[in-house]
Amino acid sequence: MVVAQIIDSLDTGGAEVVAVNMANALSRIEGVTSHLVVTRHTGALEARVDPAVKLFVLQKKGAFDIKALFRLRSYFIRNAVDIVHAHSTSFLYPAILEPFSSFMLVWHDHYGLPIRADGKRHYPYKIFSSLFDHVFCVSQQLVENNRKHLRVPRHKIQLLYNFSVKLDVTATEKVSKPEGRKLIVMSANLRPQKDHLNLIGAIQQLSAEIPNLLVYCIGGTNDAQYQQQLQAAIDTAGLTETVLLMGSQPNPFAFYQIADVAVLSSASEGLPLTLIEYGLAGCAVVCTDVGQASAVVNQENGWLVPSSDSTALANAIGHVLMHPEAAAVKAKRLQQFVQQFFSEESAIYAVMNTYKHILKT
Structure with missing residues (x-):
């Protein structure tokens, strides 16, 4: 079986990490040749691609x-690709080629169908969905939405939880925790949906009560205006030396392992891969109760707070920092929960069963 994961870039992001992890995992299965096709450009995640994965960068312009498009067609033919597994917005070119090709097309929905300014769903998804042989969704909400809006039989739209793998931290990647500081880490690309302003508001409140706070915001951005807005908010709040925008990092686990608390302050989410990474790293976690976050974090293994409520977020972070023993107990529960229910093994088992099924039909 020849399988090609396809993704738009290798910048650090949830869909991109899943595509890389899936390509890596499939490359270790006997009888499977694993490809990773990147339509636009590589990025920090290229360093995570296993040597056994065949990497192809399409370098699409515009x-x-x-x-x-023709380069992609030639690549699929030359390598006799059986399954094209398109993540997020990368489905367009494979969908155009599908009627004239022998491969089966799987779409992996990480973020949901985009909604236009007039409130309607973007039509390309609905039109091209008739060419999808199967659809994976990272949350039950996305499953239900896609069953309403896509031209795909209901039984071919399936829930597949995200999974991640814990990365080893090498000596060159190791990060030292500044002495005497309480370290808060948030790993999320700089986008309005991640609501870093919520975190900034919480830290502004906390800094009056807990001295020596330090916040590392890990994540890249393609939105320079939003980054400038965040930096202006940080400076205005007097947090220039407290909240640091660290940019994209090739191995965020280097930061997770030294954090006193890991935070996700999003206004909206699917099933956040970041929470799974936090759990694998053994972090104490505070996150907003949005999307499918509660499928990973609950009040038994972490702290869930309402979205867009900086005071609630501040209170939860403060509780973790003031009660490290209790936080460590919850962190251990989360780690065990993630290892049991969001493992690579269970996800790849489900994916391989689906691949085999659609190749038989």
Whole structure:
């Protein structure tokens, strides 16, 4: 079986990490040849791609690049690809090629169908969905939405929880925790949906009560305006030396392992891969109760707070910092929970069963 994961870039993000992890995991299965096709450009995640994975960068220029489309077609034919597993917005080129090709097309929905300014769903998803042989969704909400809006039989739209793997931290990647500081880490690309302003508001409240706070915000961005907005909010709040925008990091586990608390302050989510990573790293976790976050974190293994409520977020973070023993107990529970229910083994087992089924039909 020849399988090609396809993703738009290798910048650090949830869909991108899943695509890389899936390609890596499949490369270790006997009888499977695993490819990873990147339509636009590589990024920090290229360092995580296993040598056994065949990496191809299409270098697409613009929304529609006819030469890139034919390069992709040639690549699929040359490598006799059986399954194309398209993540997020990368489905378009495979969908165009699918009627003239022998591969089966799987779409992996990480974020849901985009909604236009007029409130309607973007039509390309609905039109091209008739060419999808199967759809994976990272949350039950996305399953239900896609069953309403896509031209795909209901039984072919399946829940598949995200999974991650714990990365070893090498000597060169190791990060030292500044002495005497209480370290808060948030790993999320700089996008309005992640609501870093909520975290900034919480830290502004906390800094009056708990001295020596330090916040590392890990994540890249393609939105320079939003980054400037965040930096302005940090400076205005007098937190320039407290809240640091660290940019994209090749191995965030280097930061997780020294954190006193790991936070996700999002206004909206699917099933956040970041929470799974926090759990694997053994972090005490505070997150907003949005999307499928509660499928990972609950009040028994972490702290869930309402979204867009900086006071509630501040109170939860403060509780973790003031009660490290209780936080360690919950962190251990979360680690065990994630290892049991969000493992690579269970996800790849489900994916391989689906691949085999659609190749038989």
